[in-house]
Amino acid sequence: MSGSDHSKKDGEKASDPVVRSFTQDGVETYEASIEGETIQWDKHLTYGHHLQIDQLLSAQRPVSDKPDEMLFIIMHQTMELWLKLMLHETRVAIAELRADELRKSAKTLARLGTIVRHMVHSWDVLATLTPPDFLTFRGVLSKASGFQSRQYRELEFLLGTKRADLILVHKDDAGAQAQLTKTLEEPSLYDEVLQVLARAGLQIPADKLERDWAQPYTPDRQVEAAWLTIYSDTETHWDLYRLGEQVTELEYYFQEWRFKHMKTVSRVIGQKMGTGGSSGVGYLIKALDLHFFPELWSMRTRMEAGPSQ
Numbered sequence: 001m002s003g004s005d006h007s008k009k010d011g012e013k014a015s016d017p018v019v020r021s022f023t024q025d026g027v028e029t030y031e032a033s034i035e036g037e038t039i040q041w042d043k044h045l046t047y048g049h050h051l052q053i054d055q056l057l058s059a060q061r062p063v064s065d066k067p068d069e070m071l072f073i074i075m076h077q078t079m080e081l082w083l084k085l086m087l088h089e090t091r092v093a094i095a096e097l098r099a100d101e102l103r104k105s106a107k108t109l110a111r112l113g114t115i116v117r118h119m120v121h122s123w124d125v126l127a128t129l130t131p132p133d134f135l136t137f138r139g140v141l142s143k144a145s146g147f148q149s150r151q152y153r154e155l156e157f158l159l160g161t162k163r164a165d166l167i168l169v170h171k172d173d174a175g176a177q178a179q180l181t182k183t184l185e186e187p188s189l190y191d192e193v194l195q196v197l198a199r200a201g202l203q204i205p206a207d208k209l210e211r212d213w214a215q216p217y218t219p220d221r222q223v224e225a226a227w228l229t230i231y232s233d234t235e236t237h238w239d240l241y242r243l244g245e246q247v248t249e250l251e252y253y254f255q256e257w258r259f260k261h262m263k264t265v266s267r268v269i270g271q272k273m274g275t276g277g278s279s280g281v282g283y284l285i286k287a288l289d290l291h292f293f294p295e296l297w298s299m300r301t302r303m304e305a306g307p308s309q
Contacts, residue, residue, distance in 0.1 A: 017032040017033055017034055018032065018033075019031070019032045020032065024042070027042045027043065027044040028042060028043050029041070029042040029043075030042065059077065060073050060074060060077070061073075062137075063137075063140050063141070064136070064137040064140045066136040066137040068129055068133040068134070068136060068137065069136075069137045071125070071126070071128070071129055072126070072129060072134070072137070075122070075125055075126045076146070078122065079119065079122065080149070080151055082115060082118065082119050082122075083149070083151040083152055083155055084151060085115060086112065086115055086116070086155055087151060087154060087155055087158060089108055089111055089112050089115065090112065090155070090158050090159065090189055091158070092108050093105050093108040093109055093112065093189065094158075094187075094189055094192050096108060097189075097192045097193060097195070097196050098192060098195070100196065100199065102196070102239045102240075102242075102243060103239075105243070106242060106243070106246060109243075109246040109247065109249075109250060110246065112250050113246070113249050113250050113253055116250065116253040116254050116256075116257055117253050119257050120253060120256050120257045120260050123257075123260040123261060123263075123264045126264055126268075127264045127267055127268070129268055130268070131268055131269065131270070134268050134269065138269075138275070141275050142275070143275060143276055143277070144275060144276070145274050145275045145276025145277075145278070146274075146276075147169065147274065147276040147278055147283075148169055148170070148276060150170060150173070150176040150179070150180065153166055153167075153180060154179065154180055154183050156290075157180065157183045157184050157188065158183055158186075158188055158189060159188060159189050159190070159250075159251075159254070159292040160188040160189060160190035160191070160217055160292040160293065161216070161290050161291075161292060162184055162188070162213070162214060162215060162216045162217065163216065164184055164214060167180045167181060167184065184213075184214045185213055185214045186213055187213050188213070188217070188292075189247070189292070190217065190247070190292055190293050191208075191213060191217070193243065193247060193293070194208055194209065194223065195209060196240070196243065197226055197230075197240060200237075200240060202226040202229065202230070202240075203222060203225070203226055204222070204223060204226055205220055205222050205223070208220060208223060217294075219294040219295055219298065220295065223295045224295040224298055224299045224302070226295075227244060227295050227296055227299040228299045228302055228303065230244060231244065231299065231303060232303070244296055247292075247293050247296065248293065248296050248297070250292075251291065251292045251293055251296075251297075254292070255288060258284065258287050258288055259288060261284060262281055262284035262285055262287075262288070265280060265281055265284060266281045269281075
């Protein structure tokens, strides 16, 4: 490691920190004492380069001159980033479940729940956009709509709600269409959960373990009975019980996110149609009836207190 002090340039004050440069692991590195801290940086990887800050901050391109449009854009862009992380973590959880690594999947599923809870609160920011604010630029959005979010649709597919007709919205985007079709045709998180139950000796119908994954999942009384067995003897089936509760929690908060989305839209535009042609609030209300893990909810109605409860 070699080094030298950078001489002060014209205009720099005598009290400015002295920047020392040296080579470390083949990389030119700099060091300075700033506010009592020894700060180092190098030319190899900076904060800005790692996070692609310039590209990120240049991605906000309003189509109007109205100041409130910036809030609308950033709110939805950050939501898309959280959806990207949700997709990533859900795939990690699926891989862990396939390997029967339930302890690892527990951590991943807990993280997913935390992400969704954060997403729920993010609607509070958009709710500060009042009806007069939104109407200043809503007209220039044309047919652009959250209905067209590829990542949201892919996350629905990945969690267990398969609706092939919704891919049609992306027919002019070959990449999005291919990715959505691929995810549609793969087992969902719930499909993999049922595989775990079957490998643990629970009675899961064969047509739930080998089927056309692109088709919507239909609830099954025998699957419900398997969950009831687990929940009726949690000590014996503790790992599966914990798995059931974690995916239930994930759906619980996801439904809260959907509800908060619906109420935010209602607060901002009332009962107006969506920009993409949907019924707006009416469409979002229908989404509240969708379930990713149906038997985990229906089973609760059948549960009864056992001898030790």
